[in-house]
Amino acid sequence: MTRNRLLSGLARGLVAIVAVAVAVLGVQHALTLRAQRRDVVKLLAETGLAGRQPEVARAAAMDPDPVRGRLAVARALLAEAFDYGAFGALPPREAAEAAAGINDRLDLARTIAAETLAARPSAWQAAMILGGATYRLWSSRGDPRVFGDRTGWEGPLLAAARLAPGEDEPLRFLAVAWLEIWPTLTSVERSDALPTMRRAFQDSATFARCAELWLSAAPDPATAFELVPDDSRAWSVLEGLYAGKAEWDGFCVARLRRDQALERELRQRVVEAGEHLRGGDRSGARSLAVGVVTTAPVELRFRDCVEAALALCPPGQVSAQEPVRRWLAWAVEGFVRGQTRLSPAAVARLAASAGELPAGEAALAELAAGNLAQAEVVERRNETPRIEAWAPYWIAKARVLTERGKAAEAAAALSRVHRSWGETVPAAEARLTLARARGDDAEMKATSDSLSAAAASWPATAWQWRGPVARLDLLAGADAAGCAVSLDVVPLAGAVVRVSLDGATVAVAPVRPDGRLVGKARVARGPHVLAFETAAGGRVVPGKVELIPEEGKR
Structure with missing residues (x-):
């Protein structure tokens, strides 16, 4: 009995000793963690990260693992060394001082990383x-080891990469x-590097940083394009680079690929908007749909995307x-x-979102939205002006009234067209349509004769x-195989122009002085509207336009 009591007492004593030891170890661990956290805070202050990157600093200071917090500091210091824009928000003097201290902070980042790796090899x-x-430090100092001792950084x-595939x-x-x-x-090393570079370039920031170097390093454009991520942002980066170098052929290829990628991306956004709407997420659907409308270039190619987005977009x-x-x-x-480029419903949605427009x-x-009565309300409020800005309205109204069988009202609308628009093709076509509806052969002949004189070329x-x-x-x-546009003004370095016919792009092409542009669409x-604008480079001024006869009709 005495022996059992003795053993029981010993057991209780051992348990007490273990409990005290565990408590002491816990206190010591807590004190160690607290000290390590203070070291992290001190490190943030010494490196200036607390002021330059407060969110990163806050996260590092609050990390329950101080070792990971120190590594976060090192990571932020390395990121700054690759992106001088990190100092853009600082006053000029502070920014200069921060930039001057990059190498010292890189040394510190190397030390922290090496210590962490020794303690945690994985x-x-x-x-x-x-x-x-190591690479950034050696490279910025011009240290030959960046080439001669590549294993030091590579x-x-x-x-x-092996630890985290x-x-x-x-x-x-x-x-x-x-x-x-x-x-x-x-x-061989270049060939082996390509798969890694292709994967790395999927990150848009990395590609933007590397794109110019890669274009210079690649042996030819075809090889360069193989590594370009097939998304609109990447091709836009190339557009900007080619424009800066006045390499217009490359710019045109990049623009074509950008439009192809962008069309695919916008179609996908429309699908996603529909899924959000069906799932009850009206806000998400609206955000996606509005994004399609505000992102899509204004041309026929993207009309269906915009039409679908407007149909899905909540009010x-x-x-x-x-x-x-x-x-x-x-x-x-x-x-x-x-020409019906967008449905009346789509035009109505655009008009409702366009803000206040001139009358x-x-x-x-x-x-255009099919609201004749509301259009006439706006018209009456402005006392049916006959100024130039209203000429397109009167021409369009005449067309609408003619289609509705209101010939007299259509004629009255045409009489209000400003004289600067009186002899244009849209006005003449509206008169011709009205004359046909009335069966007025004399007016039909007179209008047709006035138009036929300029049916093959325009000054x-x-x-x-x-x-x-x-x-x-025009x-x-x-029927014609295309049109040729003379160029009256072209910068000496050349430029790129975009030409569209009835709202559809028919050419994005490089132009040079003393040249001319041939569109083969x-x-x-019949009637058409040709649009011409500079896509890149200095201002280009178009000159005479001639239609190209079809084969066998020349």
Whole structure:
């Protein structure tokens, strides 16, 4: 009995001793963690990250794992070394001081990463930071080891990629580094690097940083384009680079690929908007649909995307009104000429989101939306003005009234067309349509004769400018294989122009002084509107326009 009591007492004593030891260890661990966290806070203050990147600093300071917090500091310091824009928000003097201290902070990042990697050999971020900081430091100092001792930076980065095969970040550092030393790589090393670079370029920021280097390093454009991510942002980056170098052929290829990618992306957004709407997420559906309208370039290629987006978009105002107004102007431009570019419902949605419009444009938009009565309300409020700005409205109204069998009212509308528009193709076509409806053979002949005189060519003075776009209303007397545009003014370095016919792009092409532009899109007999604008480079002024006869009809 005594023995049992003794054993029981010993057991209780041992338990007490263990409990005290555990408590002491817990207190020691807590004190150690607290000290380590204070070290992280001190590190943030010493490096200036607390002021430059407060959100990153806050997250690092509050991380329950101080080792991970220190690594977050090192990672932020490395990121700053690759992006001087991080100092853009600082006053000039502070920004200069921060930039001057980059190398010292890179040394610190290397030290933190090496210590972390020694304690935690599987920490892929530590390996990545060690390799990235070493490369950046050696490169900025012009240290020959960047070429002669590549294992010093390349080894840790490759190790990081092996430790985290699902992470792309180590590959992005490798891609940037390899491109900067590309001339020193062997052909085999270059070939081996391509898959890594292709994967790294999927990150838009990495591609934007590397694109210029890659274009210079690639042996030819075809090889360069193989690694370009097939999305609109990447091709837009190339557009900007080619424009800056006045390499217009490359710009045209990049624009074509951008439009192809953008059309695919916008169609997908329309599908997603529909899914959000069916799921009851009206706000998400609206955001996606508005994004389609404000992103899509204004041309026939993207009409179906915009039409579908407007049909799906829940009601509400749009903050970005300028893109909406451009689409509205494009739609009513066609409507005045008898072309239905967007449905009346789509035009109505655009008009409702375009904000306050000039009275003539507002009345025309109501007319194109099928709201004749509301258009006439706007008209009466402005005392039926006969100024030039209202001419498109009167022409379009005459067309609408003619279609409704109201010939007398249509004639009255045409009588209000300003004289500057009186002899234009849209006005003449409206008169011709009215004469046919009335059976007025004399008017039909007179109008047809006045149009036929300019049915194959038009002088430079026929172009009408509105902002950066020149427009030409023409009436083709016969089917044509295309049209040729003389160029009166072209910058010495050349430029790129975009030409559209009835709202559809028919050419995005480089032009040079003393040249001319040939568009090979078929021009059917009848009225058309040709639009001409500079897409890149200095201002180009179009001259005489001639239709190209079809084969066998020359």
